[in-house]
Amino acid sequence: MEMEESPTRLRGKPSWLISKASARAHRLIGEAMAAAGGRAYHFAILAALEEYGPDSQVRIGQRCGIDQSDMHAMLKELTEQGHVARSPDPNDRRRNLITLTPVGRQRLDELDATLSTVQDNLLNALSPAERDHLTALLARALA
């Protein structure tokens, strides 16, 4: 991400900056997660399960902003890794009830720690207060 002398018109467009920041974050996360054998989506799903309890695939997807199709693939990986269990919902046999396993609960903290160091890496040019401010602004923009 050199961009020593990027065009002024570009630097003025928030969407461009966001896109480039996202690409950089994606790269860092990809490396960190590859080392841990996971993905960013795994963390999101595990976090949703921990906070809201067992749920159906679509609802987890809605909470995390993940498409149904992609949820399916992610859950396949997570079940294979034993971090999540898929069982038919007795109350509604259309649904798969996704539950967090004890190992998955542990995995969540592991991925959280990994991602936290990535944040430091990504935002090392900003002070803690500035990072909070950035986070707040982005959260408001997405709300």
Next chain:
Amino acid sequence: MEMEESPTRLRGKPSWLISKASARAHRLIGEAMAAAGGRAYHFAILAALEEYGPDSQVRIGQRCGIDQSDMHAMLKELTEQGHVARSPDPNDRRRNLITLTPVGRQRLDELDATLSTVQDNLLNALSPAERDHLTALLARALA
């Protein structure tokens, strides 16, 4: 981008917010650009040419953070549209000298206007001052 009740752990990770903001921006830009028959990369390349003058492919790519391979494809599109001209550099026959055509100069303003309205759409929850702040923070983080 519902995410009514996204997990707290997720909302606290700047990289997640950046990624989601980028996805949303990508979507809006995709729609706007499809209507205009262009891409975000086109704007970046044209902007670089306007600001720094004719140059080789790789240097433009470095300025914009675009890979060589992708530059090749984008320039193919831009030449076909007549917004850019590719000619061998007489001083260095390895290079293609990329120059902005008059039509391309016009196209740049057109795409700039399109992208500006996308910014408004993307950040309509933020005040102008907040948008500037966000832009500044992102620029610093990427520098």
Next chain:
DNA sequence: AACCAACCTTGGTACGACCAAGATAACCGG
């Protein structure tokens, strides 16, 4: 019972980011 809606599954598309190898041309040390 019939129709519609919700959920999961499957399989596809598009695009951005990236990587590797080959061809050609320039440069530079000997």
Next chain:
DNA sequence: CCGGTTATCTTGGTCGTACCAAGGTTGGTT
């Protein structure tokens, strides 16, 4: 001036994210 190294462009791929559409099953509604 020759040979090796570097730079540029081209080509052709991979990977991951974000989508979209269709089909099958189950649940709910009328």
